[in-house]
Amino acid sequence: MLRIEKLVKVYKDVRALDGLSLEVKPGQVYGFLGPNGAGKSTTILSTLGLIFPQEGRIELFGEEVFRDGKFDEGRLVKVKARIGYMPEHATLWDFLTPVQTLDTIADAFKIPKAEKEKRINELLDLVGLKDARNKKVGKFSKGMRQRLLLAQALINDPELLILDEPMSGLDPKGIAEFKDIIREQKKAGKTVFFSSHILAHVEEVCDTVGVIVKGKLRLEDSIENIKKEFLKKAGYTILIETNKPVDWRSAELSVTSLGENKYRVVASRDVREEIHDYVASQGAKVLTMQVKEPSLEEIFLKLVE
Numbered sequence: 001m002l003r004i005e006k007l008v009k010v011y012k013d014v015r016a017l018d019g020l021s022l023e024v025k026p027g028q029v030y031g032f033l034g035p036n037g038a039g040k041s042t043t044i045l046s047t048l049g050l051i052f053p054q055e056g057r058i059e060l061f062g063e064e065v066f067r068d069g070k071f072d073e074g075r076l077v078k079v080k081a082r083i084g085y086m087p088e089h090a091t092l093w094d095f096l097t098p099v100q101t102l103d104t105i106a107d108a109f110k111i112p113k114a115e116k117e118k119r120i121n122e123l124l125d126l127v128g129l130k131d132a133r134n135k136k137v138g139k140f141s142k143g144m145r146q147r148l149l150l151a152q153a154l155i156n157d158p159e160l161l162i163l164d165e166p167m168s169g170l171d172p173k174g175i176a177e178f179k180d181i182i183r184e185q186k187k188a189g190k191t192v193f194f195s196s197h198i199l200a201h202v203e204e205v206c207d208t209v210g211v212i213v214k215g216k217l218r219l220e221d222s223i224e225n226i227k228k229e230f231l232k233k234a235g236y237t238i239l240i241e242t243n244k245p246v247d248w249r250s251a252e253l254s255v256t257s258l259g260e261n262k263y264r265v266v267a268s269r270d271v272r273e274e275i276h277d278y279v280a281s282q283g284a285k286v287l288t289m290q291v292k293e294p295s296l297e298e299i300f301l302k303l304v305e
């Protein structure tokens with residue numbers, strides 16, 4: 001759906017993208033996570049041909065739209081009709097109402113009149129702006145503006161939704177509703193690529209996460225695999241009982257005698273198999289085993305450190 005290869009974007013003296021590669025597959029909800037200034041907006045703007053990278057390759061819907069420092073404008077225009085985009089900093093027309101705003105955008109997409117009204121009503125309902133449909137946008141809160149921007153992005157019923165920090169400025173209820181809309185898009189077979197610097201925004205709703213740090217992709221995997229990988233590095237505390245002295249020596253492991261034939265083993269890696277073998281060979285007994293999984297927050301912080 002979207003493939004980016006070795007993208008480089010240099011702004012004067014800032015190397016915002018430093019050989020970034022990533023792939024968004026059809027039907028995925030891909031969370032593009034990274035701290036402020038990591039290069040998320042630069043990636044999105046490059047993908048849409050709104051800024052010019054210097055090197056690399058971009059493919060959308062299997063069509064090569066950028067290569068060797070040049071966009072193929074014809075192809076870009078064609079594929080962009082199938083994309084919905086919600087920018088991070090967008091200007092809305094303050095003197096228009098949501099209905100008038102969406103009407104104008106629908107005209108830009110040449111949506112037939114008969115379809116237009118129905119589509120606008122559905123979208124206002126979807127993003128929760130039905131009651132504010134005829135109010136001037138100038139009076140809207142940040143959250144209401146975000147909702148209208150999302151409705152704009154959906155007007156052409158896009159196959160691929162690209163959202164730049166869509167949940168910033170939303171309250172917890174708004175975030176939950178946004179996540180629901182994203183889930184509904186996925187159910188309808190759409191692909192969603194959205195950026196965030198807040199892990200909690202991507203955690204429940206994405207099936208794949210890409211972490212960008214200083215213009216490079218540090219990690220791209222499913223949340224499930226990321227957790228699995230880091231579970232290997234989880235901390236284990238095991239209490240064993242044995243009438244033989246424990247002389248178990250291994251790296252990243254410490255054994256403390258607690259008296260009364262009890263020993264505490266603390267390991268900073270997955271030692272479950274070793275423990276099993278040890279206990280079986282020594283006729284010992286495992287009394288308790290505690291695993292301290294790192295939270296995704298800790299994993300993310302470690303990556304961006």
Ligand SMILES: Nc1ncnc2c1ncn2[C@@H]1O[C@H](COP(=O)(O)OP(=O)(O)OP(=O)(O)O)[C@@H](O)[C@H]1O
Binds near residue numbers: 016040043
């Ligand atoms: N027009 C520009 N001119 C010069 N430098 C820029 C420009 N736009 C972005 N940068 C720099 O490029 C780097 C990446 O910025 P970008 O906006 O892509 O990051 P981001 O991950 O989207 O961050 P944020 O979440 O803060 O928007 C930053 O160091 C930023 O200061």
